[in-house]
Amino acid sequence: MLSVEEATRRVLTTARLLPAETVMLAEATGRTLRTDLRADRDFPPFDRVAMDGIALNFSAIQNNVLEFPIEHTQFAGQAPKPLQSPQAAVEIMTGAVLPPGTDTVVRYEDLTIDTAPNGQRIATVVVAPPHAGHNVHARAADRRQGDVLVPAGTRLGPAEIAVAATVGAATLPVTRLPRLAVVSTGDELVDITETPLAHQIRRSNTYMLQAALSATGATAEAFHFNDDPAALRQGLPGLLRGFDAVILSGGVSKGQADFLPATLRELGVEQIFHEVQQRPGKPFWFGQQAGGAVVFALPGNPVSTFVNYYRYVQPWLQCSQRPDLQPTALSYAVLAADFTFKPHITHFLNVRLEAAPDGRLMAHPQRAGGSGDLAGLLQCDGFLELPPEPELFTAGSVFPVWRFRA
């Protein structure tokens, strides 16, 4: 049986960078940029006034001039008018272009302004600027025209979206999101709008999977099949053709109604592995149709579905957007209490996470009633990945953590 590491490797090997598509800037948040985004101008594009006040020529300050007649006032968004006299000043607003003939800005807080009897306004500098260029955000100080600002492969957050706006990228090429089908199987499952009979329960895994997928930006269509090989043979081919990945839950264990592995092989889906040395989630079946859809057939117990989604499906989705992404846990947490687990297989431990004031992420083990205890997840924030050895995991040890809350 495969180790978790080997199963991960085989899953991620099937991930292919999806094609590019063009979206409006406002729709691009969370998507992955497909080309380098370059500066169309210098950043800032001009010597930019950084404070409200007056612009002057620093040589006057060096010559001990402190009183400056104001020649004119210049606002942001106006073409700059040059300073005529190096002994005078331009009243100036944040965001304006520094006027020709000036090199320094003194902010209002560091000066007074009075009006002479002839109506001439005079600024008196109270706190002299320490050097030329003070309170000026110099042209190209941050980036030069042509510089790569955001490299291809970056996930677009608010900062990248703002930079894209600045360079006029009203649309952006991004990697297409995967098309996903989530499929529940099981004769015991009824729709959430139905009242189950005593021996039935309502479907929940497809809702869980759709909720988890929505956090990645991907959307998924939901389907259900009963434990009936004929229904599977009829329904699955369309899903295998129409989606990048099909995520099934249930029907993959050793039961007489577990028709999925055989049916999938019969439909031409190559089995890449079945069963992983882990608890919960061991009966995970994984395969791929030649050149086509990837099939995650997850065990149907809700906690097993949950663990395998976060441990295998979500990293695969990320690789379909950014194939260079490291297939490792995104974060680590400190086990807050001793924990014993005897079987020598990987154990995904239900934990509540605490961002401790000492900067450590603490993982508190939570009571779990086995892979059927869906309600046990309500008190948890993620799974701590405990390796096959040792049996006693001591408080203070650090392990990868798979989080399922933002």
Add this chain to the structure above:
Amino acid sequence: MLSVEEATRRVLTTARLLPAETVMLAEATGRTLRTDLRADRDFPPFDRVAMDGIALNFSAIQNNVLEFPIEHTQFAGQAPKPLQSPQAAVEIMTGAVLPPGTDTVVRYEDLTIDTAPNGQRIATVVVAPPHAGHNVHARAADRRQGDVLVPAGTRLGPAEIAVAATVGAATLPVTRLPRLAVVSTGDELVDITETPLAHQIRRSNTYMLQAALSATGATAEAFHFNDDPAALRQGLPGLLRGFDAVILSGGVSKGQADFLPATLRELGVEQIFHEVQQRPGKPFWFGQQAGGAVVFALPGNPVSTFVNYYRYVQPWLQCSQRPDLQPTALSYAVLAADFTFKPHITHFLNVRLEAAPDGRLMAHPQRAGGSGDLAGLLQCDGFLELPPEPELFTAGSVFPVWRFRA
């Protein structure tokens, strides 16, 4: 001038729990539940078979019986048929109801099945179950009918959505999301589809704010006003009437074109504070129309807008959903290198975050070109909140961190 703590307190005081609305379960992810969600049945609702194999009566095992004729086979989703003889067994599948007359399940891995010449199938137990109830997920083991599963006020993640499906909550009452307007001001700003003149730049703050808000589930309409009191007087009243909060950027500093504070007061928006002892983002103006919209008038420099959004607007949004939420930073990070900041005001330091393999979140200070250096945010993941004292912050110290990447 207010401290960051006092400004936070005054901002959050204006947050009101928004009214409830009903949404489809599939749309409820990320929303805040408005009523307690209770178990409609026991969890599990019946003694549930946890493994594929045979169900038997443990007393037979105690009597050293190891060979069990199989009376019938029962699948998940079928009404259970009782075991006739306590010396026999029912072949049984995961998810099925434990048949009356049985109390224990032996999985296929722990038995063999042969067929006698008369066609009778006989299971031979190889590994005897250790106790009655083995491999049975007992009725009500996890939760009892009527138990509160998810309390009102919970943010709905995949686990809560799955539990809601299980109890048949096809729709859920959730707190309405705030209606938000994001407004840029400034004569120097042109649309992102335009080619700016030498003294102009493209709008970016509204795109940044919309991108940041989309992560909270809220949506925002974008508006723009030039630095023109008449335009502001004409346009702002409609926004104050139509939205829960108006988030402005620009026009709040000491410049001659900074008309917003006076215009807002003129329109009946009570000023709650103007200016906070912090860098960047000091000129932040905050107010509220009596019984109406809250107004965040953020300084327009992009880094200032960014810092104030994450430090004040996002916590306010969270309080509009869950008023009992603690208005504290969600996480803490360890300063990775010494850093000096002389002014005795709160400093929001640009940092790159690293989830270190020792379980600590490390904050690496990044070069920043001041509050106009939008591109400087591209290398950052958040802001470390350094208090007014001391001047030298030593590596290894821990501070609250405001993250802007998932």
